Amino acid sequence: MNTSHDPAALTVLLNTELHCAAELLHFLQREAAELAGSNHNPLVTENDAKLGLIDALQQATASRLRFMAAHDLPTDLQTVEADNSGTFNDRERQLFSEVLALAQQCFEENRQVGQLINRRSQFVTQILQSLNAAAPDPQAETYGEDGNTSSGSPRGSKDLARI
Numbered sequence: 057m058n059t060s061h062d063p064a065a066l067t068v069l070l071n072t073e074l075h076c077a078a079e080l081l082h083f084l085q086r087e088a089a090e091l092a093g094s095n096h097n098p099l100v101t102e103n104d105a106k107l108g109l110i111d112a113l114q115q116a117t118a119s120r121l122r123f124m125a126a127h128d129l130p131t132d133l134q135t136v137e138a139d140n141s142g143t144f145n146d147r148e149r150q151l152f153s154e155v156l157a158l159a160q161q162c163f164e165e166n167r168q169v170g171q172l173i174n175r176r177s178q179f180v181t182q183i184l185q186s187l188n189a190a191a192p193d194p195q196a197e198t199y200g201e202d203g204n205t206s207s208g209s210p211r212g213s214k215d216l217a218r219i
Contacts, residue, residue, distance in 0.1 A: 061127040063145055069120040070151035076113040077158035083109055084165035091172035 083106060124131050129143065136144055136152045144152075 061129060063148060066123060066148055069123055070155060073116040073120055073155050074151060076116045077155060077162060080109040080113055081158055081162050081165060084162060084169055088165060088169050088172060
């Protein structure tokens with residue numbers, strides 16, 4: 057293993073990667089909060105912004121990996137943390153750990169966003185199904201002219217419009 061690398065250059069690359077991961081995490085947290093909120097019309101996800109953040113993180117990671125490959129350095133955190141040869145200094149090990157932790161948080165936050173989107177989608181699907189005359193939902197409650205509720209009525213949206 058070649059131990060000669062510029063620690064300042066690696067630190068800059070790790071800091072860039074850390075910054076990109078933090079920006080993506082912040083975006084995902086805002087997105088999750090918006091989806092989890094009581095707002096029934098959440099802002100449309102800014103897909104271009106999200107894709108830009110993901111692309112920036114991927115580019116930062118690729119730059120670091122190219123640097124490390126060029127200097128024959130290990131790239132996995134376990135090897136970096138276990139290194140006793142002096143290949144990495146304490147600051148580099150700390151930055152590696154922070155990048156890994158943020159990447160894990162981004163993964164978890166993205167998973168939560170997916171779950172929230174899925175829940176909203178299921179809710180909307182259930183509402184639409186309850187209004188469909190061809191497939192009435194036995195759990196759906198509708199209101200008649202007299203104010204009484206009925207469950208599983210075969211009324212469709214056409215019939216509901218007359219109520």
